[in-house]
Amino acid sequence: MQKRTTNQARQPHARNDNARSHLAWNDFEVILAIVTGGSLSGAARALGVSHATIFRRLGDIEQRLGVTLFERSRTGYQPTLAGEELAATARIMDEAALAAERKVAGRDLEPSGEIWVTTTDSLLMGVLAPMFTAFRHRYPGIVLDVAVSNQLFNLTRREADVAIRPSNRPPENLIGRPLTKIGQAVYGHRSLGLNPGAPIQDLASQPWIGAGPRLQDSAVDQWMDNNELKASCVYRVDTLVSIFSAIRSGMGLAVLPCYLADMDPDIVQLTSPIPELEYGLWFLMHPDLRGVVRIHALMDFLTEVVRAKSRRLSGNPLKTK
The missing domain is CATH 1.10.10.10 (Winged helix-like DNA-binding domain superfamily/Winged helix DNA-binding domain)
Structure with a gap:
């Protein structure tokens, strides 16, 4: 060998x-x-x-x-x-x-094709679903592909084309347009027999529903802490729609966006909209998509119809005698 x-x-x-x-x-x-x-x-x-x-x-x-x-x-x-x-x-x-x-x-010339939209479950349920239907009637050549998530998708990597999001500080790498302000108030089920307009301190003895950590609502969490309501919290959940469902079942009181809670006649608004919990509603997109005709069609349409409902979305102040 x-x-x-x-x-x-x-x-x-x-x-x-x-x-x-x-x-x-x-x-x-x-x-x-x-x-x-x-x-x-x-x-x-x-x-x-x-x-x-x-x-x-x-x-x-x-x-x-x-x-x-x-x-x-x-x-x-x-x-x-x-x-x-x-x-x-x-x-x-x-x-x-x-x-x-x-x-x-961004080089299309006609309002046609697909738009990938991400938004939250509560906004889709309480605000956007009928608006999207009206948009489809006006622009039948555009298909909306909606991803419902409480997390902001990465628009830079085209996980979505646009985001319709509640925010007081939208990401700096995105561009967009503020649509309106969203008001929030305290709500409870009618069966609890509570009178609207009572001071928050008088409501502390009631069971409360809080936001779970995955909801990332630090403003509401801080507000509950400032008003010594956390000790009364008997239930936490990580979506606004789930909080809404818990109020409907009589679980307790909670802060909710007025547009969502006002949908149910059995849910009673107990306070006026709370100023420090107001937040903006934004239409956001990546800068490279600023020239896309179909996206501008959606942005302009939502600007028109959302701002027409600004009073309802900001919430109704309680009438005092």
């Missing part, structure tokens, strides 16, 4: 320098997915392919380049310096592709 030379042992798969080893976008995508996910299985889930496919594609990339891109261990895949450099390039390419997509999306 012929003995292997040292040079042969070190380079069993020597790369042909004449072979082309150019990386395609799919290669950068695989590298970035592994870095982001920390493992082949995480990358496979992100890209919607099998673990074996990622394993094969990574091996092919490393063989073509002649370098190791990841250190393998029981805890996952850690990028080498070369892997980090390629992942950084992949991030730049990904952002450039997203920016190009946003700019191309």
Whole structure:
């Protein structure tokens, strides 16, 4: 048997320098997915392919380049310096592709096509659903694709085209238009027999419903703390629609947007709108979409119909004798 030379042992798969080893976008995508996910299985889930496919594609990339891109261990895949450099390039390419997509999306001339809208469950239920119906009648060529979430989607990454959101401080990287102000007051079910206009201190003996931590309503949380109502809180839940449902069941008192609570005649407004709990309603979008005709059609339409209902949305003050 012929003995292997040292040079042969070190380079069993020597790369042909004449072979082309150019990386395609799919290669950068695989590298970035592994870095982001920390493992082949995480990358496979992100890209919607099998673990074996990622394993094969990574091996092919490393063989073509002649370098190791990841250190393998029981805890996952850690990028080498070369892997980090390629992942950084992949991030730049990904952002450039997203920016190009946003700019191309702004070149339509007619109000037609799809608009991805994200908003909250309470706004859709209490305000926007009939407005969206009226918008579809006016612009039958536009399809609204609505994602209901209490978290603000990443508009930069085109998780949505526009967001219709309650906020007093909208993100600085977005542009948009303030639509109106939303008022909030204390409400309870009629069966509790409480009289509107009573001081908050007199309502502290009642059971209260609070916002769960995932609702992220720090203003209401601070207001309840300032009025020593947290000790009376018997139930917490993380959506406004769920708080509304709890009031309807007679669970206790709670702060709600007036537009939502006023929908039910059995729910009684116990206070005037609370000034420190007022917030703005915004139409938000990424700056690259400012020229999209269909999006401007939706923004202008909602501006018109929402502002026509500003008085109801800001809440009704209690009439005092």
